[in-house]
Amino acid sequence: MVTLDFAAPPGLRALSLLFLSCLINTSSAGVLQPRDDVPAGYVSAPYYPAPHGGWADDWAEAYSKAVDLVGQMTLAEKTNISSGVGFFMGPCVGNTGSALRLGIPQLCLQDGPLGVRTTDNVTAFPAGITTGATWNKDLMYERGVALGQEFKGKGANFYLGPSVGALGRKPRGGRNWEGFGSDPVLQGIAGAQTIKGVQEQGVIATLKHLTANEQEMYRMYNVFQPGYSSNLDDRTMHELYLWPFAEGVRAGTGAVMTSYNAINGSATSQNAYLINGLLKDELGFQGIVMTDWLAHISGVPSALAGLDMNMPGDTMIPIIFGTSYWMYELTRSALNGSVPMDRINDMATRIVATWYKMGQDKDYPRPNFSSNTRDREGPCYPSALISPTCVVNQYVNVQADHKVVAKQVAQEAITLLKNNGSFLPISTSAHLSVFGTDAQADSQGINSCTDKSCNRGLLGMGWGSGSADYPYIDDPISSLKRKASNVTYYNTDSFPSVPAPGKDDVAIVFITSDSGENSYTVENNHGDRDSSGLAAWHNGDTLVQKAAAKYSNVIVVVHTVGPIVMESWVNLPSVKAVLVAHLPGQEAGDSLTEVLFGEVSPSGHLPYSIPVSEDDYPASTDIITFALGQAQDTYTEGIYIDYRHLNKAGVKPRFAFGHGLSYASFELSDASIASVTELSMVPPARPAKPTSPVASLNTTIPAASEAYYPSGFNRIWRYLYSWMDQGDADKAYAVGQSGTEYAYPAGYSEEQKPGPTAGGPNGGNPALWDVAYTVSLTVTNSGAGNFSAKAVPQAYVQFPADSPYDTPPIQLRDFAKTEALAPGASATVTLSLTRKDLSVWDTELQNWVVPPGEYKIWVGQASDDLTVVCSTETGSCEAGVEGPV
The missing domain is CATH 3.20.20.300 (Glycoside hydrolase, family 3, N-terminal domain)
Structure with missing residues (x-):
């Protein structure tokens, strides 16, 4: 709003x-x-009259x-x-x-x-x-x-x-x-x-x-x-x-x-x-x-x-x-x-x-x-x-004990992108030098900017009507000082003069990237990141580079609204670990430090891809600029956004959609696929649309x-x-x-329609949610690192190779997160794929269509780490295979 x-x-x-x-x-x-x-070709056709409500059984x-x-x-x-x-x-x-x-x-x-x-x-x-x-x-x-x-x-x-x-x-x-x-x-x-x-x-x-x-x-x-x-x-x-x-x-x-x-x-x-x-x-x-x-x-x-x-x-x-x-x-x-x-x-x-x-x-x-x-x-x-x-x-x-679930969300989202030599977790006795204003709550007041319309101090949320006021902030620097014995904080985004560090000293660098609603302009960004692009704010890239030139061991913590380009520093030898903590809200401190010090293994996975370059995205996804009259934002890339586009174009991202490391290692085994519902090319006929009780009103x-x-x-x-x-x-x-007739829009009608073929109550034709296949597998914590940890198996569908429809190489269709598995422990996970998951939208039939042929269901721990494949044609699964992208 x-x-x-x-x-x-x-x-x-x-x-x-x-x-x-x-x-x-x-x-x-x-x-x-x-x-x-x-x-040409982009149409918003007339559709009248407005359908009555009240014809779904549960309403x-x-x-x-x-x-x-x-x-x-x-x-x-x-x-x-x-x-x-x-x-x-x-x-x-x-x-x-x-x-x-x-x-x-x-x-x-x-x-x-x-x-x-x-x-x-x-x-x-x-x-x-x-x-x-x-x-x-x-x-x-x-x-x-x-x-x-x-x-x-x-x-x-x-x-x-x-x-x-x-x-x-x-x-x-x-x-x-x-x-x-x-x-x-x-x-x-x-x-x-x-x-x-x-x-x-x-x-x-x-x-x-x-x-x-x-x-x-x-x-x-x-x-x-x-x-x-x-x-x-x-x-x-x-x-x-x-x-x-x-x-x-x-x-x-x-x-x-x-x-x-x-x-x-x-x-x-x-x-x-x-x-x-x-x-x-x-x-x-x-x-x-x-x-x-x-x-x-x-x-x-x-x-x-x-x-x-x-x-x-x-x-x-x-x-x-x-x-x-x-x-x-x-x-x-x-x-x-x-x-x-x-x-x-x-x-x-x-x-x-x-x-x-x-x-x-x-x-x-x-x-x-x-x-x-x-x-x-x-x-x-x-x-x-x-x-x-x-x-x-x-x-x-009204807070009750909601800080508990807030902290759990903040913590389970923390995504470990890089951990060279299993550098993390670190010891609470390590000498820590902390850099970046993002490590500390805004010193001018945690709610001092209306609707969070500034990027000052900790970035816990973006700006605009999607924000809320903090009751308090557990910030990272406070938590670090509570837990670690030797912490020095440099509350600046410009690298300061520091004493010569020892070879085991650790620098933790906090950087941000912000955005929000167009109601406010923040640091010349008009809601979108139109000015900053996908670079870290406040010269954060330079701060990391200078810390990496001084210290042998650097951890980068990113609070961000979305992907940032990390190429100027992510592969520097001193940068041992990178974590994205996203936008953690009020529970930013302990949720992070418990991961840094190994009390909890990270279990977050990226909800977007992180590219090598912003140019890796389709040009049609750029921010459109001013136009006389109505600006036209035309989706010429079609269904190819984010990882769908990168995979089709053969462009390797820096970190793929779904990527996230753990302190443990997981093995996926004993996979099996079961057919639950036999699929026809188009779904069974939708249920008839009954007359709404609204029609009884005068x-x-x-x-x-x-x-x-x-x-x-x-x-x-x-x-x-x-x-x-x-x-x-x-x-x-x-x-x-008087009988005066109003000039209604073209195509106007007052006769209620029976409903489109693909339609139905509460989401469309109910048959679209029939489970077509389930894939079950065992997830085992192999014990490496001796950490209890949570795994996230992800299921992606690959449509038949000879399908007449152009489809992305893989598309996410289901996922699950295990409970924390102790070293050597296992859990059985079942992932489901519905009729809709295996369908494409046919623009001529105006219905969901299941193309004939062999579907491959790929399962792994990221979109570029798919090691298990199941075939709908053979009804068998294979582990330890090379993924499709």
Whole structure:
């Protein structure tokens, strides 16, 4: 979401919006503007009408209750719950309208993916990219449970996460770190596990950002320029960018947030093919589709395209007087007939059904915090010129023992890239010289930069709306000094004058690379790493080189949002070990030092590749620059991103996707493959799509009186309301009764579709998740090094050599993490491959197709360390073989 940071008092804050309002011109009117041309072959086709929700069995009870309640609502109540009441018009970053007469309260929507944003007494969990680096499904779920408990404890109805788009197509992309890695399967599994954990606590998860949101610069529509268009073909959409959303929908996510950008020329918040066609019909999504903050750019078109909730309610620039494309305008559109009541009914029912589905009708807490101030008392409506005062912060501590899971995530993510001569672990008695400001928490205050919009001191998370405030930081230097007997810290990023080290002295060098949301510019990086590229910040490469010239033993610790190029120092003889600790959150200290000193063996694996050169990536994945009109970001690389591209191009990375060393050595043996489901070329027919209970609701335009302001209603200035003045309501109703036809978009229809062949409830055709094959194998800690350690076997599929479809050499399909295995101990691991895992998206058939022929299932400990192969044709497996890449 976007962030507006106003430090002025409420009245001045509101007046400061006046300047922004002067920028409004006719291009901001809530109508469908002509699209800029996109390259030939990239199409966003019309898809109407918006499919009803309520036809999935597991949502039936919630929809039954919701239809009964929505049937009792007035028009204004229906439109009121579908929109936010305005920026800074409540305690949370987003606050919906209510229907209090029927027991529906104002709902609180709150960032962010790694913790409850802009409040206190919460846990600052490790970021998504750190979570992905654990490759631990159980830990992903446990982190979700803890997040859900904290959001509920603060009274937030919605957790605005997890993030699975950006997928990490662009290594410089600003918000890649909020997601889980540069692979759709890793993203999909981690996202689904997070959703399950959060929603089991009764909190609505919000899967975001739909989709192809791969760059921060030029992302937003404004009065001068449209947001950039991500142009991608149908197969790339299905096999990469839609894949983790399908997994999240299958996991039951209650909400999906659209992105700021356009897809094939059509803004995602009003993209009928994306929302109606792909998400609601093909993936059978039953919940709420909402905008990102200020991404709503039209009234009627977005409603027809399937949007259900507008956040935070305002037009794209929050005007001083309080204007919205929905709220009273949506009420007007219903009365004049331009938005059918069937669509109004469906959006209201989706919202109420999701509320019921999570059990929020039963003693759910109200918000006990404020995103706007840390004071106990403050204005109830901060953007209003005059606002009553409320108790806005109750300082409820929701941390419980969540630091335990936070530390475990931070620790299991630590990825050992290099360990020459088994240099690590080191002794606590070694003489340690520590370099780099990243080793210590920010001396100016751990929360001194709004939304972490600086790279000062320890880098525990990126910047923007995906951040959270630290309750404390256990920083590495404090932990090192607690554990080791001889530590000297040089709190500088420039190599200082140091005494001549002994041959056994050890230098530990901390370096960083940061990114975040385009709401802020940090050290000339506009969200994306457009200025720094993939180099370490603060001359970190030079710091390592100079330490390596002085010391014989150097350990490099990297806190980073994504890959950095290490070529200037990674092969220097003095650089004995390199660890990537990703973005560890509050538990950065002991989680790292326990690995350095051998209390725990590292078990993280890279969730992306680290290249030799940034030029090793496709040119199409560069950051796009300014353009007159709509910037075009065309995905000419198709499905070939990250390791898929490197493997196809025969380019060897410095460290491959999935790479991660341990203090132990593991052997994979006794592999076997079992066929579970016989596969046809296309899946069995999808289940029939039953009639939704939403269809039973009255679709007649209601009386204008349903939109009148209640008698004696006291309006708050700038607050957004769904009611209308009587005269305006009567005029709109008269138009609706006149038979005037609205100029609907091309291809518009009001007849509900039976659903696409590939579709089905909760993620698509259920047959896609039939397990086709399982591969079982034994993982043994060989005892080398005498350490207990966790292994991560990874399964990759290689499609038939004679397949008519172009497919990457290998693609990740499943993984597992063992418990800590003592030296000599073994564990049996079973990895599963579904029908979808062995399918490609056929753009002509518009279905998933299993090409005939022999599939090879490769298993190993990294994408370039695959030593076991199983054949679907022979039903046999072989170990100790040379891998395919």
